Amino acid sequence: MSARPQTSAELGQSRRSRRVHTVLATGVAVGALVLVAGCKPVAGKPAPNPPIVTTTTTVPPAPTEAPPSTETPTSAPPTSASSTQQSASSTIKPTATKPTAQQPPAPGGPPANGSAPQPGQVGFRGDRAALKVVDGPGSAPPGTTWNSGALRFGGGNVTLDGVYVKGGIEYNGKGTLTIRNSVIEGNHNSWAPLLGNSGHIDVRDTTITYKDDQWPGKEWGNGAIHGDATVTVIRCDISGTPDGIQNGPGNSTIEQNYIHDMLRAGTYPNNTHNDGIQSYGGPNTVIRYNRIDISADGKAYDGTHQNAAVFIMTSDGSPTSGLQIVGNYLAGGGYIVRIGASARGAIMTDNKFGTTAGGFGEFTVDDGATFTSWNNNVSSANKQLNQPK
Template sequence: MRASLLAALVLGATATVVGSASAHPEPEAVAEPVAVATPSSAAILKDDLDLVDARRAEAWHASRSEARSLLELRSHKRTSTATATPAPTTTPTATPTPAPTATATATATPAPTATATPTPVATSTATQPVSAPVVAASSTGFPNASTTGVPAGVTLTPSGSITISQDGTVIDGLQITGTVTVNANNVTVRRTLIKNTGSIPVRVNGKAFVMEDSEIDGQGGGNPAVAYSNYTLRRVNIHDVAEGPRISGGNVTIEASYIHNLLQVGSNHTDAVQSTGGSNIVLRGNTIQVNNPQTSTYGNAGFQYGEENSQIRNCTVDGNLFDGGNYTINGGGGGTTGAACTFLNNQFQRDFRYGPRGNLGPNTVWDSASNVWFDTKVSLG
């Protein structure tokens, strides 16, 4: 009975060990205690149980070690996989996002806005039917369209013909379509464009009339452009008239002005400036061109003077640029020979028919040294 009980215990222990750790199947070793004489069955049973527990522990440690290795392997794989994940870091793809920086678009937007803002120049549109054009400066050093007439940028107010009867009146910044008649003294017209529609664009019946920084467009009429005495023209642009300013009675100064592009009307003797009598006459620092390159006409004279109406005294023609005419300077108007006029520091271009001067009377003073050709600066003699 003892033997069979021992065998059953050994068999149970062996089966347990085999199930938990197949790597250590040694059932024969358990049989050795059978040959050993033991004092009691309880001691033998205890020894056998201890052996079984030892082998179970050994098997448990083996299986736990194996499980730990498996976990470490899995953990290693996960780590490497996780490491691989950051590697493809598509973060660089995010870099293109700032590239389209919409900031550039924002910069472009304010630019056009600034351009639109200056449009408040609508103020001038409200009162600006016409504004004076910008013209290139003269290459001759003498007056031209850039230095005479209405200054660039001045706003002009439309007007019809005007008659001035109040002394001391000042007319400024008009565009007059028609004529101006002055029946008062000390009247000033400045920065004004006159588009002539009559026979005389400006007729002066008063005294001490001044026109400055203005323009007279004869529009094919105007004979003369300004009449007849007691006036000063300063930086005035006169063109497209049949006759320039006429002097009869004296007290006339024309300075820093531009008289040009005169028109031949019928059999008229076209003169840029003509005097038929008077005293205190001054032509200073002007460009006076009686010839018209557009119509290929010479005109009659740049300055025609004679004593048809009265004596000419105290007359000075100084520092002008002249061109055109049959004779550019023509004295002896009306067959008279007594006009007293002094010419000095003038320059002459060569677009005349006969010569730069002719018919000068005995009272004319001609300074040979200072009256010269424009192109060579050589004396006319």
């Protein structure tokens, strides 16, 4: 990977390469495709070249290659369900006999409607001991398979409520995967904690993270929620991966989430390019009332790792319509917000930006992007930010 701005041809190639749902003949080929998906270009108008990191520069501890493990599969995890996998039943609730116990709410209670959350106000906020643990074939719910550390679904509509999945979840169906009041902890045997290759992912009040010291691959750059499913993500706590959410087809709603503590690893030019949300330019993407903070050490940009809190890429051959970025707290990135040239009639209102220390500014907008509304976007110093011309 490289931190340099890419040409329009390279951006187009990256967009085509990232589709992780394509079924290839071998596991190795699939793994290579997913790694390309995680290797993101730096979009937006050209910015100053990032500084060369000297040998004395330190970054938070993280491996640049996966350490040895007795559990590493001989080939990359496939991105489609195996032929022996059952079709998921219409509803799966592993915790029917074990209700979720709620802990006292975080200070101030849950976030009010129409406001960005504070840390601790979203995600799973109950008693983890009351959750149904899913960590192997013996605990996998009916209609699913457990394959090398990932819980896999095919078929149609599926509901998971009150589960603690100690591994990734991969959905390959054409219906809706609904997740409520749960914890998902990805590991090195799954390419993302929550991978949606198709259909619709609707996840709420859930904590999604990655805590494994080993990676799926040395160029891993995926999101905690990743892939070509449309997504509805509400009141979730998301952390621990190179990106927070990578979304392909648009028609998605991302609301009142806390996205933070992205994995920063590697040294220039082979380093993560962190994004809070990376959208590939589909229509009707709504990003509202989130707290997205990928800053570190008091800086928006550490000189190497952060790309943007919100990164809307230019789509291939068609406008990006219906984009809304409303009421968020946004921090971290060389530019905190990057909007591609294909955006048409975007709405960007009532957003508060964090510090730009170490970076280039609050936002960069490619020539050609247009807005129907730009109001009350303010800097960390409460200064009104003018709409780009």
